Structures are given as structure tokens and as C-alpha cells.
Amino acid sequence: MQSYKDKTELIEEIRKRYSLYDQEFESIKEDEKELLKPGVDKTPSQNISYQIGWTSLLLQWETDEKEGIDVKTPTPDYKWNNLKGLYESFYDQFSSYSLHQQREILQNQVSEIIEWIEKLDDKTLFVPEQRKWATTPAKWPVWKWIHINTVAPFKNFRTQLRRWKKETDTE
Template sequence: MISYLSGIELIERIRYTHLRLDEEFDDLTEVELHVRLDGVDRTPYEILAYLLGWLQLVQQWEQAERRGEVVITPTATIRWNELGKLYAGFYEQYKDGTLEQLRQELRRSVQAWCQWIAELSEQELFGAGQRQWTANQAAWPLWKWLHINSVAPFQTFRTRIRKWKKIHVLHV
């Protein structure tokens, strides 16, 4: 299991994995953004929308809790066994974005995510029971929620976009 010694290390890992992922989009064209290929479960667009959706949703949970609201995860209308609906909402939300707009929005979201982490104490990040919303699905410390919604998908989707590009070359 991955563990961090400090919030700074978590931020560095988030930035590093995001940068590696973002580089994979450098040679994609606007036309390729929505191309679906057998062997890869998401288009490049869907990858970006998924990442944006999760980063923003988790921050919404945090903001709602800070306002004193009861947070229902993943949303008040979608349960954990209905994540396909959640993803469809992400895709709808970002459907009009260009490749560059989506990349810029992801960069801004990652920056906001890292700023949020920088403002948290080590106790908030690594202590048990620091947030009500972290106990809803699994009793994970906050850092694990942050990792699983940033570093982990950045790594996973970097692999998928690389696979997508290899398959795409065979079809061109």
C-alpha cells in the first residue's frame, strides 16, 4: 500500500503523475479527442472529463462539509453502485470543451487540489476520522481519498491513453 510521510510528498506525487499524463495529450488532435477504439474503455475526451469530474466532486464534498452540510457520497441522487450515471454526468458536463480547454481545466483543478492539500494539517491528512465524508464508504484517512482520486487515476489513464495511441496508429 502506498503511504506518504507528508502532505508535501503527496503534492509532489500528484504534480508528477499529472504532468506525465498531460504530456500524453501533447500530440493528440482535436479530431482524435472523441475517437473510440476497441481495446480501450474510454476516449481521450472521456478520460479528461472523468478526471475533472472526480477532482471537482471530492472538493465539493469538502466544501459542503466545511459549510456544515451533511455530505452524501458520491451524490445525493447517485449511489456507489451507480457510478456509470456519475460518469455520464461528467461526460455531459464537459462535452463542449476542446482538447486545450479540457487540459487547461485539468491543470487548474490539479493546482486547486494541491493548494487544498497544502492548507491541510498533517493530522487532517493522515489522521483517522478527520472528515465525515471520508467515513461514508470506507473509513480511509483523507490522504487515501486524495490519492485514489488523483495519483491513481493519473497513472492508470496515462497507461490507457498510451494504449489508445498505439491502437490508433494501427487504424490510421
């Protein structure tokens, strides 16, 4: 997994990967947002709904812990062994929005994540077990949770969107 020397490097990578990911939606028409293509496991709307869902959870975990709420990851309603159900809940929750609205929601959440990172001290960001919600047997520091819910899927899902668009071009 990629690592970062400091919070500035993490923020720059989030901005870069988010920007590239978001640009993929510019050529997708609104009436295509629910089209599923061969070789791609998500529609464009599902793709961005997944991103919105995970970034929402990341921000919610932090907010809840700061408010003294006992955080159940990934959610009180879904366990780690039922992620498919969680993903379906993301699709249901965000599919009624237009692609433009979904992009705005994700843009706002990415901005909020960056603001949050800027306020964190290096110990909280880079040393394991600084947040209860981030304390797992793997002992990941907060930056890894941020990475796997922003940078990593922005890269992977950008590839899926490009494959989806290629399938569209060949029809």
C-alpha cells in the same frame, strides 16, 4: 496502495503523475477527442472528463463540509452502486469543451487540490475520521481519498491513453 510519509511527498507525487498524464494529450488532435479505439474503454475526452469529474467532487465535498452542508458521496443524485451513471454525467458535462479547455480545467483543479493539501494539518490529512465525507466503514484518511482521485487514475488512465494512441498509430 501507495502511502506517503508527509504532505510534501503526496504533493510531489500528484504533480509528477499529473504532469505525465497531461503530456499524453499533447499529441491528440482535437478531431480525435471522441474516437473510441479497440481495447480502450474511453475516448480521450471521456478519459479527461472522468478526471475532471472526480477532482471536482473531491473539492466539492471539502467545500460543502466546511460550509456545514451534509455531504452525500459520491453525489446526492448518484449512489456508489451507480457509478456508471455518474461517469456518464461527467462525460455529458465536460465533452462540449475542447481538449485544450479540458486540460486547463483539470490543471486548475489539480492546483486547487495542492493548495488545499498545503493548508491541511497532518492530523486532518493522515488520521481517519477527520472529515465526515471521508468517514466510511473502511476508515480512510483524507490522503487516501485524494490519492484514489488523483495519483491512481493519473497512472492508470495514462496507460489507457498510451494504448489509445498505439491503436491510432496502427490504423
